[in-house]
Amino acid sequence: MIDTTIDKAESRPADRLTPILFAVAIFTSASLVFVVQPMVTKLVLPMLGGSPSVWNTSMVFFQTALLAGYAYAHAVQRVKSIKAQVGIHLALLTAAALFLPLHINGWLGDPNPSAPIGWLLATLALSVGAPFAVLSATAPLLQAWYARVRAGYPDGKNPYVLYAASNLGSFLALLSYPILIEPLATLSGQRWGWSGGYVAFMLMVVLLAFVVWSRRMDASTEPAPLAKSPAMSWREKGILVLLAAAPSSLMLGVTTHLSTDVASAPFLWVIPLALYLLTFVIAFQNKPWIPLPITLAVQAAVGAVCVLIVAFRSANWAMAFSIHLVAFFFTALMCHQLLAARRPAPDRLTEFYLLMSLGGVVGGAFTALLAPVIFNMVWEYPLVLVLVGLARPWGKGRLNGQYIGALVAAAAVALTPVLLSIWLNANDGPRATFYQYFPLGMGQLAMIMLIPAAICAFLVRDRALVFTAILLMITGSAQWIARGYDWSYSERSFFGVMRVANVPDARMGGDVHVLMHGTTLHGAQARNEINECAPTLYYNVATPIGQSALMVQNRGPSRIGVVGQGSGAMAAYKRGVDRMTFFEIDPMVDRLSRDPKWFTFISKCAEGPIDTVLGDARLTLAKQLVGSYDLLIIDAFSSDAVPTHLLTAEAIQGYLRLLKPNGVVLLHLSNRNLDITMPAIAAAQSLNAPVLHQIYGETNSLPEMAEASTEAIVLSPTEAGLADFRRDPRWRAVEPTQVRPWTDDYVNLFGSLYRSMFPTPEMDAIRLASRPTQPPAQRDPHPAP
Structure with missing residues (x-):
């Protein structure tokens, strides 16, 4: 036919x-x-x-x-x-x-x-x-x-x-x-x-x-259905x-x-x-x-x-x-x-x-629904x-000596860093010597030690079972090392994985509990009674956040709101005459920061009760009483990720609405990968709000967890609100910027990444002018009202 x-x-x-x-x-x-x-x-x-x-x-x-x-x-x-x-x-x-x-x-x-x-x-x-x-x-x-x-x-x-x-x-x-x-x-x-x-x-x-x-x-006809193939x-x-x-x-x-x-x-x-x-x-x-x-x-x-x-x-x-x-x-x-x-x-x-x-x-x-639960x-x-x-291809026939040898060698290589970490954890003397000669730490050393196992995996790539077995050994070894040296407790929610690490530091009196999300530290607390209530890292009294709390409290009894609870370190500033409220989206963070097993800033260091309002800050702050706050601190980060909707012109306008006439908003803008400072300054300037900028650089004179380099701006509804800040030489005025402000209808994070990689002369000038030459001495976090 x-x-x-x-x-x-x-x-x-x-x-x-x-x-x-x-x-x-x-x-x-x-x-x-x-x-x-x-x-x-x-x-x-x-x-x-x-x-x-x-x-x-x-x-x-x-x-x-x-x-x-x-x-x-x-x-x-x-x-x-x-x-x-x-x-x-x-x-x-x-x-x-x-x-x-x-x-x-x-x-x-x-x-x-x-x-x-x-x-x-x-x-x-x-x-x-x-x-x-x-x-x-x-x-x-x-x-x-x-x-x-x-x-x-x-x-x-x-x-x-x-x-x-x-x-x-x-x-x-x-x-x-x-x-x-x-x-x-x-x-x-x-x-x-x-x-x-x-x-x-x-x-x-x-x-x-x-x-x-x-x-x-x-x-003349409808196209015929295709011939059926085997099921x-x-x-x-x-x-x-x-x-x-x-x-x-x-x-x-x-x-x-x-x-x-x-x-x-x-x-x-x-x-x-x-x-x-x-x-x-x-x-x-x-x-x-x-x-x-x-x-x-x-x-x-x-x-x-x-x-x-x-x-x-x-x-x-x-x-x-x-x-x-x-x-x-x-x-x-x-x-x-x-x-x-x-x-x-x-x-x-x-x-x-x-x-x-x-x-x-x-x-x-x-990945998105089941894994976070289990x-x-x-x-x-x-x-x-x-x-x-x-x-991958499974191959045919029995395994020869090459595959068996690669499997045994990979097992020995993967086991070595695990045994080394167990030995170091059990012996203080060798551990101190180890960190003297390997300042990068056990994690970096383990990565180097596991490279031969990765090579073994590549050599047996045409045998799926052997290849997968070697990858499993590499993963198990790496996860063991990371688990033993990075954190002591881990919990997961929709909003991320929070880990608590125990970092011994003799200069801070022994153990220090550190709250981590991704690569970012969200608070640290010394566990000995002498240093227990000293705010640390970004919340140290010498940083812009600490400065703003002390400066506002010097005016008298203060109503303070903090967006982003973290370890609750800001609670160390709470006096009996003050009112403090945290605005936190993750119930898990609130639970961890209030558990005395991990952190006691809220349960022990604060003078009086501290409230936590759960939910997105833009939604929950909108329900607060207008003109009721002396200080608002916006410090909401998921690891280093930026909740951009908290830095738009509309968001900043909402913060200013909640302030008393001489109230102050502090925006914490430290970020390693993005320039979020210029859009925030542009948004403040678009609202004709007075604004000051500071970059605080940590020093080597304090323990590692005692302070952290911090970048921030402060703004107020009135010039009177920033009068005492202007008298402090650490805070600097900024010139009008050409960067487009972020709004609820427009955010350009790609531009922020580009500016971070290739800073403009305008950015360099602002950062140079805003960097203090000498950090101030530590001060009492509970000044008299």
Whole structure:
């Protein structure tokens, strides 16, 4: 029998317009789907304190909505008529448009900080769930339609190529958000722009249907359904789900590392997600830019190094995170290339995407929802880095001497630093000698000692079980060292992992308890009675925070509010005549700081009771009495991440509203990675509020935990409020800045990162002028009123 379909295809001129139209439509829908994710998350972020977990939880929602969209695309394939499918899809696109313009509705009220996940998922579903799910179904639907209308053409046999166009659109949209959209457009403009893009896409689908229908090969009949291929086995389905789950989990793990120590911001969220999408582009190409054998080799090398360093906090943040990103990219690429190699025939295209989407939800839900409940530390990230080694080639035959030797050598190498740490912990003399000759500490030494084990892993990379076993040994050893030397207690919540470390310091009278979140110290307290109530680190009496408390208290009985409770160190300033209130979003922090086992600033050092108001500070401060505070200290950080909504012009205006006429607001602006000082100064100047700036540099004359370098500004509703600050030479006036102030509608963290990396002459002048030449002597934290 002659295949008339092929004959017709060969007899007709090449149809280049139809593939282009499909590619453009898929590209556009993917762009809208992925540009909305950082946009919507940025809209909801201020309601949950700027926590990095907001992005991870939002990603689970988006992955679930994507799964719903793919399920709909798979179900609608039961309708045999493409005309009917197009009609159904257009009807749903129109119905979802009723949720526009894009916004976060307030139907559920303010979030409960004790149970934020349910509120966040429900709010996202009610706000953007419908348009997102319907849009996300477009890519698999259009690919399925393409396979049918192009059944007589060679390109119709591989509609999966269009998936590369889809992910390319997603990739470019994500990159454009922090580089172009966020710096150039307000949130209001972004919301309306996206809503307009959604309507334009609906018109594009109508045009596509009309053009394709008029240009199909056989104009007399409906395109026939594709021939059915054999069903996939449950084992095959399970493998597809797991191969999709691992990169999804690792993407959120890497994102948490980024956003915790820099900022919870779109320009950091999109880096791992963009790399994740780029791996799809490469994996589903006809001729991948990076062949699978090269992917496997590179993944083995960087994967082994990554599990080695993941337990430790490196002083070189840029180098460490570059390793994390490269390891994530090649691990995700390996999994997605293995997925692409297992793709079924075109008639099962929507089922394949449904399984792949299910894997994304499984991986994301494990990392964002399940892991925080079952783990007290971020164990899920190194765990998945290790287990993904099982996706590598397993090899054939029995293990020879080379593999067994590598396994034994790696075990010996991994065990050595563990035994060394146990011995040092049990012997004070050798421990003192060790730190004399190895000032970098046991963590850095352990990383060096574990390098031969990583080399062993690379040598056995073609044996998945042996490779994974060595990675497991490296991870166990590194986590043991980090656990023994970094912290004594750990607890985890939606807002992060808080650790309490015990740091012996003879100059502070013995043990010192330190509260840590990521790489940032949130308070330290000496445990001996002599130094127990001395405020330390950023809260030392010599720092700008300490200075402001003492200066305001010298005026008389004071009403003090502190945003960010930490270890409760500010409670050491509380006198019997004062009132002090902490504003804290994380109930876990309040519980830790009030537990005498760890810290006693609140329970013992403060003179009189101290209140804590739980919830996001912008929401809870709005309920406070106007004109009632003498001093407000804004010191809310998650590790080094900046809750930007607390530094906008509207936020600062709200703080000033709560002050008495001569009251003072102090903004703590110390940050290693971002310039947040210039936008804060610009916001204060836009409100015509008097503002002073100071950079305090710690000295070597005090114990390490006694003080910390601090940058801050103070402002007041009136000049009288800063009169005594102006008489103090440590506080300096600043010139008007050209930096654009942050507002609730505009925040540019990418610009802050750039200014931090490449300081402007204006910044250098302000910092030089604001740095005191000589720090003052320590003073009594409880001066007489």
